[in-house]
Amino acid sequence: MFKKIKPTVLIAHDLLASYVQPGAVAVDATVGNGHDTLFLAQLVGQAGRVYGFDIQEEAVKKTAELLAQNGFTDTVRLFQAGHENLLDYVTEPVDAIVFNLGYLPGGDRNIVTGADSTTKAVRDGLALLKPGGIASLIVYTGHPGGPEEKEALEAFMQTLNKNEFCAARLDFLNRKNAPYLIIIEKSLV
Numbered sequence: 001m002f003k004k005i006k007p008t009v010l011i012a013h014d015l016l017a018s019y020v021q022p023g024a025v026a027v028d029a030t031v032g033n034g035h036d037t038l039f040l041a042q043l044v045g046q047a048g049r050v051y052g053f054d055i056q057e058e059a060v061k062k063t064a065e066l067l068a069q070n071g072f073t074d075t076v077r078l079f080q081a082g083h084e085n086l087l088d089y090v091t092e093p094v095d096a097i098v099f100n101l102g103y104l105p106g107g108d109r110n111i112v113t114g115a116d117s118t119t120k121a122v123r124d125g126l127a128l129l130k131p132g133g134i135a136s137l138i139v140y141t142g143h144p145g146g147p148e149e150k151e152a153l154e155a156f157m158q159t160l161n162k163n164e165f166c167a168a169r170l171d172f173l174n175r176k177n178a179p180y181l182i183i184i185e186k187s188l189v
């Protein structure tokens with residue numbers, strides 16, 4: 001048990017909690033089983049809004065159930081759609097955008113996020129970010145296509161203007177196969 005260097009998802013949650021205030025607008029680009037969506041809904045509260053995307057009907061259903069159980073149905077707009085099309089659904093500036101890549105835990109491991117679609121979604125998501133906003137990505141490399149997705153994302157991150165975005169990576173040196181975290185903050189000016 002560690003105080004701050006927790007599992008990657010929880011480190012991302014701690015970071016998001018320090019950026020996302022009640023009333024904020026957030027995007028969960030990969031809702032999966034709905035845990036990150038619920039977390040974002042709790043941060044933005046009833047006055048805020050969360051947009052959630054997943055290509056799998058199963059994921060959207062599970063997420064909708066979890067949100068209903070916790071009283072957040074009205075806070076979240078869920079779409080069974082690829083995040084690469086998020087600009088068709090989200091037209092307002094957002095405070096945070098969250099990706100948890102790879103496959104649906106407990107679901108079909110052949111349905112995974114992909115290098116091209118993820119990179120497009122991140123590019124479009126960053127364009128929607130408000131000044132001072134945050135994007136977080138949890139990246140897995142242990143499944144087929146994972147290393148290629150990582151390479152594409154990191155190549156894209158290196159093209160970001162350093163005056164507009166700060167892109168950083170938190171990787172583990174002694175945790176084998178742990179996912180790692182990319183965070184991108186948009187400058188205030």
Ligand SMILES: C[S@@+](CC[C@H](N)C(=O)[O-])C[C@H]1O[C@@H](n2cnc3c(N)ncnc32)[C@H](O)[C@@H]1O
Pocket residue numbers: 029030031032033034035036037053054055056059081082083084100101102103104105111112113114117
């Ligand atoms: C690791 S899971 C997400 C876990 C989730 N955030 C949670 O808290 O349970 C990755 C999800 O990405 C979804 N996915 C794959 N390709 C996608 C795409 N192009 N657009 C949106 N979601 C996608 C998968 O269906 C899967 O449910």
